[in-house]
Amino acid sequence: LRRRGHQVSREFVAPVYYDGQLLTWMRLDFVVDGVVVVETKAGDTPHHHARRQLRAYLSVTPFEVGLVLHYGPTPEIHRIVHK
Numbered sequence: 001l002r003r004r005g006h007q008v009s010r011e012f013v014a015p016v017y018y019d020g021q022l023l024t025w026m027r028l029d030f031v032v033d034g035v036v037v038v039e040t041k042a043g044d045t046p047h048h049h050a051r052r053q054l055r056a057y058l059s060v061t062p063f064e065v066g067l068v069l070h071y072g073p074t075p076e077i078h079r080i081v082h083k
Helices: 050-060
Strands: 008-018 021-032 036-042 065-071 076-081
Touching (some): 008 050, 050 065
Parallel strands (some): 036 065
Antiparallel strands (some): 065 076
16 A cells, blocks of 8 residues: 555554543554555454444544455455444
8 A cells, every 4th residue: 555655554543532532542453544444354254343343443533434354265345434
């Protein structure tokens, strides 16, 4: 991605707010171009909580678009948009 001119942040630390108050910080696998959260998973089978985890990230951060990339015998990509 960097060779193609994208900005990639690994283990991006994002603040989590509730009702205007900072609650905690969460560490996202990757943030690309400051707008797309990329969550990577590996294993024999897709992690069944990965999409739920990404939706939670998108609901408590300012990001609206995310990808779950599963690396395994049968690779899978899931795109999630949260507004």
